[in-house]
Amino acid sequence: MPSAVAGKNPAVEKTKLCMMLFLASEALFFVMLVLAYVYFRSAVSSGPTAHSSLDPAVTGVYTVFLLASSGTVWLAGRGLKKQRRYSFFGWLAASVMLGAVFLAGQGLEYAKLLREQVSISRNLFGTTFFTLTGIHGIHVLIGLVLLTILFGLGLSGNSGRKQSIAFESISLYWHFVDAVWVVIFSIVYLWSAA
Amino acid sequence: MSDMTLGRLPMPLGAETADKHHLLSWLTSVDHKQIGVMYLAATLGFFAVGGIEALLMRIQLAWPGLKVLSPDAYNQIFTMHGTTMIFLVVVPMLLGFATYLSPLMIGASDMAFPRLNALSFWLLLFGGFLLYFSFFAGGAPNAGWFSYAPLSEKPYSSQPGTDYWALALLAIGVGTIAAGLNLIVTIITLRTPGLTIRRLPLFVWMVLINSFLILVALPPLNASLVMLLVDRQLSAHFFTTLGGGSPILWQHYFWSFGHPEVYIMVLPAFGMISEIIPVFSRQPIFGYAFVAVSTAAIAFLSTAVWAHHMFAVGLGHSWDLAFGASSMLIAVPTGVKVFNWTATMWGGAIRFTTSMKFAIAFLITFTIGGLTGVAFAAFPVDWQLTDTYFVVAHMHYVLFGGTVFAVFAGVYYWFPKMSGRMLSEQLGRVHFWLTFIGFNLTFLIQHVLGLAGMPRRVYTYPNFLSWGIMNLISTLGAFLLGISVLVFLVNLYVSLRGGSTAGDNPWEAWTLEWATTSPPPLQNFERVPPVRSARPLWDLAHPEEADWKCHPR
Numbered sequence: 091m092p093s094a095v096a097g098k099n100p101a102v103e104k105t106k107l108c109m110m111l112f113l114a115s116e117a118l119f120f121v122m123l124v125l126a127y128v129y130f131r132s133a134v135s136s137g138p139t140a141h142s143s144l145d146p147a148v149t150g151v152y153t154v155f156l157l158a159s160s161g162t163v164w165l166a167g168r169g170l171k172k173q174r175r176y177s178f179f180g181w182l183a184a185s186v187m188l189g190a191v192f193l194a195g196q197g198l199e200y201a202k203l204l205r206e207q208v209s210i211s212r213n214l215f216g217t218t219f220f221t222l223t224g225i226h227g228i229h230v231l232i233g234l235v236l237l238t239i240l241f242g243l244g245l246s247g248n249s250g251r252k253q254s255i256a257f258e259s260i261s262l263y264w265h266f267v268d269a270v271w272v273v274i275f276s277i278v279y280l281w282s283a284a
Numbered sequence: 285m286s287d288m289t290l291g292r293l294p295m296p297l298g299a300e301t302a303d304k305h306h307l308l309s310w311l312t313s314v315d316h317k318q319i320g321v322m323y324l325a326a327t328l329g330f331f332a333v334g335g336i337e338a339l340l341m342r343i344q345l346a347w348p349g350l351k352v353l354s355p356d357a358y359n360q361i362f363t364m365h366g367t368t369m370i371f372l373v374v375v376p377m378l379l380g381f382a383t384y385l386s387p388l389m390i391g392a393s394d395m396a397f398p399r400l401n402a403l404s405f406w407l408l409l410f411g412g413f414l415l416y417f418s419f420f421a422g423g424a425p426n427a428g429w430f431s432y433a434p435l436s437e438k439p440y441s442s443q444p445g446t447d448y449w450a451l452a453l454l455a456i457g458v459g460t461i462a463a464g465l466n467l468i469v470t471i472i473t474l475r476t477p478g479l480t481i482r483r484l485p486l487f488v489w490m491v492l493i494n495s496f497l498i499l500v501a502l503p504p505l506n507a508s509l510v511m512l513l514v515d516r517q518l519s520a521h522f523f524t525t526l527g528g529g530s531p532i533l534w535q536h537y538f539w540s541f542g543h544p545e546v547y548i549m550v551l552p553a554f555g556m557i558s559e560i561i562p563v564f565s566r567q568p569i570f571g572y573a574f575v576a577v578s579t580a581a582i583a584f585l586s587t588a589v590w591a592h593h594m595f596a597v598g599l600g601h602s603w604d605l606a607f608g609a610s611s612m613l614i615a616v617p618t619g620v621k622v623f624n625w626t627a628t629m630w631g632g633a634i635r636f637t638t639s640m641k642f643a644i645a646f647l648i649t650f651t652i653g654g655l656t657g658v659a660f661a662a663f664p665v666d667w668q669l670t671d672t673y674f675v676v677a678h679m680h681y682v683l684f685g686g687t688v689f690a691v692f693a694g695v696y697y698w699f700p701k702m703s704g705r706m707l708s709e710q711l712g713r714v715h716f717w718l719t720f721i722g723f724n725l726t727f728l729i730q731h732v733l734g735l736a737g738m739p740r741r742v743y744t745y746p747n748f749l750s751w752g753i754m755n756l757i758s759t760l761g762a763f764l765l766g767i768s769v770l771v772f773l774v775n776l777y778v779s780l781r782g783g784s785t786a787g788d789n790p791w792e793a794w795t796l797e798w799a800t801t802s803p804p805p806l807q808n809f810e811r812v813p814p815v816r817s818a819r820p821l822w823d824l825a826h827p828e829e830a831d832w833k834c835h836p837r
Binding site for chain 2 (some may be wrong): 103104107108111112114115116118120121122129130133134135169209210213214216217218220221225
């Protein structure tokens with residue numbers, strides 16, 4: 091079926107396909123880190139554990155901010171599609187802010203843990219917790235940078251097809267980062283409360 | 285977009301007219317052909333370095349009790365030899381061919397993402413330099429190419445070598461994933477009209493499957509490297525026994541990358557053989573669909589066999605059985621391929637060019653390596669032979685006797701396309717026989733050495749059960765191999781300067797890369813010929829017996 095090849099808009103297909111494949115490889119990367127967390131969960135013999143150190147309620151609030159940002163990115167995309175500039179910029183800015191609140195929340199949580207002497211070198215809980223959530227945090231940070239670049243590009247008058255491809259690919263990334271957090275939150279925080 | 289189609293990053297006005305071979309045009313190139321050639325040139329350089337490291341080891345081992353290398357230097361050299369050959373030679377040289385040939389074979393003008401393509405290459409080169417910089421930064425890594433924990437952890441390897449090893453592999457790993465993504469998107473979206481998935485050249489088929497395998501295998505490696513670095517730099521406990529971590533987890537994680545990696549190191553080579561044997565046998569490939577589908581089967585199975593590297597760990601009987609059985613299963617699709625290649629030659633008008641000789645030698649040596657591999661899947665055999673020279677012999681039969689032989693076949697086959705010149709067949713004959721004899725002299729005896737119990741990774745040994753004479757033979761063979769590489773380099777140099785002109789299609793081959801000039805112009809094709817079967821150029825030359833008339837597919 092040769093027409094699977096170059097459709098009318100090959101560039102759209104190309105970039106989004108590439109992003110989806112990339113995210114699949116990223117998913118495997120996170121699977122390895124999550125597996126390590128689960129594998130060592132029962133091996134923590136002394137010192138802090140998820141149960142003793144984490145506060146699922148507080149992190150749950152920050153989680154809502156991150157999930158909300160997925161919604162606002164979707165709304166920004168709708169604004170872009172309908173050529174409503176203000177709607178696009180408004181929702182995009184909201185997404186960046188919501189994501190930033192999540193990161194700030196993670197920073198506060200880390201600070202509290204470190205004050206309580208829970209660090210990456212303390213024990214296996216610290217090792218697996220900080221590695222997993224830290225790598226995720228870096229992904230959120232990268233997403234924020236990308237969204238901010240989109241915002242800047244839009245302001246400087248770059249618009250049209252290329253921008254919308256970039257936006258769609260980056261929003262795929264952003265939804266992925268949120269989905270990964272849902273998994274991490276369930277396994278690390280909710281499981282500890284159970 | 286328009287600067288991209290020129291094959292370069294945007295440059296100041298007037299730079300477009302610069303000489304095509306100007307250094308800057310290479311450094312800034314986003315053209316898949318230039319990047320492919322740079323991949324091949326870089327891997328040739330690393331091949332020479334890794335080869336010199338091998339010769340250093342062989343000198344040290346030539347006779348019992350020699351003191352050419354200190355124990356620590358020996359550990360560094362074998363670690364660097366393995367790491368170099370796997371990550372800087374075998375994988376990227378196949379990626380180099382894939383980068384150069386895939387767009388041409390599917391009638392495209394470039395890769396889907398030309399700049400990403402350049403990034404992949406430069407990450408490889410940067411990773412290579414980072415790895416070798418360790419020599420100047422307090423010593424090269426010395427924990428072996430799979431860096432088993434806890435040996436690779438801070439208490440046992442306090443030098444920064446292992447950190448350089450991990451960082452270099454991360455850079456290379458990211459570049460490899462980028463290359464895999466790019467190749468998949470290119471092959472899926474940029475095929476010329478008519479080139480359906482069932483007409484795809486087998487090399488492209490294998491590159492496609494290989495790229496998916498890269499996406500499956502490399503993320504686990506990257507995750508493991510991150511964890512190792514976190515352990516070493518931030519005193520974490522993933523793989524340290526002291527903090528309750530698990531060295532066995534490192535083995536599981538590393539080999540869940542490492543075994544698919546074995547196939548990443550060979551599938552594109554299978555693809556080359558599947559192009560070369562039909563052309564020089566003057567017959568279409570026997571069982572096209574079987575060759576393609578068996579590759580997918582190999583890729584699938586390769587993700588479920590990693591623990592056969594760990595039989596000696598003591599995983600328990602049922603795990604040993606499961607992984608032994610799945611490993612033996614891989615022999616089935618691999619055997620299918622060997623039968624298909626042999627059947628393609630059967631009754632053909634075989635032309636014994638240097639390329640074809642290497643392809644036939646590949647069939648023989650790779651099959652030997654495959655058979656010793658099946659032997660290892662029977663875990664009692666593995667328990668007896670693991671970490672002996674039998675393992676060294678086995679892996680060199682598949683990696684050198686397999687992949688490197690196939691790549692030599694590929695170089696003799698595609699060099700005319702890349703350079704416009706034929707490689708000398710006289711020098712090629714010398715190169716081939718020196719390689720074939722040197723290779724078997726070096727590694728055949730190592731099977732016996734392993735059976736006689738000589739462990740690998742020891743810097744010296746007593747003269748026990750004639751180990752001395754066997755090692756001497758192996759060392760002589762290694763030097764013969766070294767000379768063969770020199771002959772190859774001379775051939776490259778001489779033929780580049782004064783080889784006979786190749787023309788568009790010197791081998792009367794059938795795939796699209798031969799439908800353009802040698803070397804191809806920046807845009808690859810003036811006009812892509814119509815594709816109505818798997819052999820478009822055959823159809824063009826023989827309209828009466830065209831494949832699409834006689835065997836429509």
